[in-house]
Amino acid sequence: MKTFQEFDLSPKVLRAVTEMGFEEATPIQEKTIPLAMEGRDLIGQAQTGTGKTAAFGLPLVNKIDVTENRIVALIMCPTRELAIQVAEEISKLGRFKGIRSLPIYGGQDIVKQIRALKKKPQIIIGTPGRLLDHINRKTIKLEDVQTVVLDEADEMLDMGFMEDIQSILSQVPEERHTMLFSATMPANIQKLAQQFLRNPEHVSVIPKQVSAPTIDQSYIEIHERQKFEALSRLIDMESPELAIIFGRTKRRVDELSEALQKRGYAAEGLHGDLSQNQRDSVMRKFRDGSIDVLVATDVAARGLDVSGVTHVINFDLPQDPESYVHRIGRTGRAGKEGTAWTFVTPREVDHLHFIEKVTRHRIMKKQLPSVAEAMEGKQKITATKLIEAMQEETHVQYKGVAIQLLEQYDSVNLLSAAMQLLTGEKKDVEIELTPEDPLRAKKRRPDVRSQGRRMGGGSYSGGSAERRFERYSKEGGSRGPRKDGSGSRDGRTGSGSYRDRSSNSRDFDRSGNKDRSDYGSRDRSRAPKRNSEGSQDK
Ligand SMILES: Nc1ncnc2c1ncn2[C@@H]1O[C@H](COP(=O)(O)OP(=O)(O)OP(=O)(O)O)[C@@H](O)[C@H]1O
Numbered sequence: 001m002k003t004f005q006e007f008d009l010s011p012k013v014l015r016a017v018t019e020m021g022f023e024e025a026t027p028i029q030e031k032t033i034p035l036a037m038e039g040r041d042l043i044g045q046a047q048t049g050t051g052k053t054a055a056f057g058l059p060l061v062n063k064i065d066v067t068e069n070r071i072v073a074l075i076m077c078p079t080r081e082l083a084i085q086v087a088e089e090i091s092k093l094g095r096f097k098g099i100r101s102l103p104i105y106g107g108q109d110i111v112k113q114i115r116a117l118k119k120k121p122q123i124i125i126g127t128p129g130r131l132l133d134h135i136n137r138k139t140i141k142l143e144d145v146q147t148v149v150l151d152e153a154d155e156m157l158d159m160g161f162m163e164d165i166q167s168i169l170s171q172v173p174e175e176r177h178t179m180l181f182s183a184t185m186p187a188n189i190q191k192l193a194q195q196f197l198r199n200p201e202h203v204s205v206i207p208k209q210v211s212a213p214t215i216d217q218s219y220i221e222i223h224e225r226q227k228f229e230a231l232s233r234l235i236d237m238e239s240p241e242l243a244i245i246f247g248r249t250k251r252r253v254d255e256l257s258e259a260l261q262k263r264g265y266a267a268e269g270l271h272g273d274l275s276q277n278q279r280d281s282v283m284r285k286f287r288d289g290s291i292d293v294l295v296a297t298d299v300a301a302r303g304l305d306v307s308g309v310t311h312v313i314n315f316d317l318p319q320d321p322e323s324y325v326h327r328i329g330r331t332g333r334a335g336k337e338g339t340a341w342t343f344v345t346p347r348e349v350d351h352l353h354f355i356e357k358v359t360r361h362r363i364m365k366k367q368l369p370s371v372a373e374a375m376e377g378k379q380k381i382t383a384t385k386l387i388e389a390m391q392e393e394t395h396v397q398y399k400g401v402a403i404q405l406l407e408q409y410d411s412v413n414l415l416s417a418a419m420q421l422l423t424g425e426k427k428d429v430e431i432e433l434t435p436e437d438p439l440r441a442k443k444r445r446p447d448v449r450s451q452g453r454r455m456g457g458g459s460y461s462g463g464s465a466e467r468r469f470e471r472y473s474k475e476g477g478s479r480g481p482r483k484d485g486s487g488s489r490d491g492r493t494g495s496g497s498y499r500d501r502s503s504n505s506r507d508f509d510r511s512g513n514k515d516r517s518d519y520g521s522r523d524r525s526r527a528p529k530r531n532s533e534g535s536q537d538k
């Protein structure tokens with residue numbers, strides 16, 4: 001492993017890296033930083049949570065001259081939350097150097113963004129839709145851009161952003177440095193690479209499995225109507241520090257977060273039909289720990305890096321293997337351990353096995369914890385907390401009352417009652433969720449012999465396995481129109497109808513993440529053809 005001193009980074013950039021607590025470069029950083037510093041176009045693939053942001057961010061902030069007062073670098077991300085987060089990381093990396101960066105995404109007041117643009121940022125981090133909006137308004141000019149990064153490149157393609165990306169890049173000089181990054185590189189990424197990159201270097205540090213090795217993966221076979229009880233028991237048994245629960249649709253996320261609140265959990269939902277203020281507020285609360293359960297659609301599947309996420313629970317099975325990899329990759333980041341549980345209805349078991357094959361990772365079948373096990377798990381955690389608190393010896397002021405109580409009451413009864421209070425017994429409210437249809441079982445199975453390459457394990461070069469995977473995906477509907485596709489274009493126009501129609505539909509909430517919500521008068525013909533969420537986010 002290389003230390004950062006071994007790269008030819010400027011002292012101010014090195015200082016930022018040190019302050020961020022990075023000591024050694026991760027494998028993707030080790031391989032891509034020198035290439036990027038040489039100005040090589042590249043496609044970088046590495047497991048979730050392994051520092052791809054700094055892999056492109058460091059060479060970028062290192063290269064930019066601080067006296068520059070034009071936009072010289074552009075980073076595109078598929079979702080608003082990710083744009084905000086990447087901007088945050090870039091700003092940390094460029095802090096001592098004084099690099100100016102700005103996130104540009106839909107849902108935020110455009111006038112405010114125009115004002116911020118007047119401060120002459122050198123790096124723009126944006127979602128495609130809103131970027132185009134600024135380009136059309138001539139409030140963003142890309143004629144001086146020298147470096148372009150597409151983070152989560154495959155997802156942007158999947159969301160139907162191809163045309164938007166084409167339009168944006170048509171504004172950027174052809175003589176530029178372009179980099180694509182993602183943990184997954186399905187075959188169709190080739191199209192994007194051929195079009196936008198020049199003689200790119202493929203850097204893949206995906207070992208055997210595409211999902212991070214530090215994630216413990218299990219599934220529970222369960223009927224739709226039992227899922228909520230199972231979820232409550234799992235949370236009780238495992239007592240996550242922070243958990244992300246993925247639901248298939250926006251409606252599901254709304255119902256689930258409400259149900260969890262009724263049971264007394266500190267949970268909130270995130271999906272594309274919320275206002276940007278609501279989205280920001282939910283993310284803030286999750287990051288600062290004022291809620292410990294985030295219920296989300298796939299809008300939260302990509303790139304989000306929240307420290308302390310110990311558990312990911314797929315309440316509904318994800319649509320495709322990539323989505324599975326990215327969702328569970330919200331835990332087990334930066335070498336930490338994580339746990340992922342997936343609920344699978346009997347009719348979806350085939351689909352789960354397909355995901356297992358494509359990701360080349362065995363997902364262990366586990367039994368639903370019994371009420372007694374959940375209870376026991378919870379009590380163990382309370383007992384541990386109690387013992388830790390006792391050892392800290394900060395409870396002196398309670399000792400007087402404790403002695404009095406012990407003189408009056410039975411010690412076992414007393415401690416049991418205290419533990420019950422501490423455990424915070426959940427309210428026993430009856431919950432009924434609207435059932436979701438199971439994902440359709442896939443008929444076509446991947447060819448086991450060639451599966452290693454299917455998720456781009458070292459190659460994305462369009463071999464038969466990739467093609468098969470792509471074909472499979474299309475048939476399975478996962479790459480076809482998202483199920484909420486219907487409303488997407490309206491979303492782009494900013495009319496209320498999208499919201500009205502989609503909130504109860506079985507929509508894949510990619511919708512919300514993509515920022516098209518204030519597309520205003522933009523040409524509708526440019527709306528992504530295929531999807532759903534593509535609709536909203538710029
Ligand atoms: N060299 C390093 N040493 C320690 N921590 C690091 C290093 N590089 C990055 N990190 C931290 O690791 C975490 C994950 O990084 P990042 O979000 O860039 O991962 P990623 O590879 O982009 O994941 P994803 O595929 O989910 O987007 C972040 O909190 C980041 O600050």
Ligand SMILES: [Mg+2]
Nearest residue numbers: 052053151303
């Ligand atoms: Mg990332």
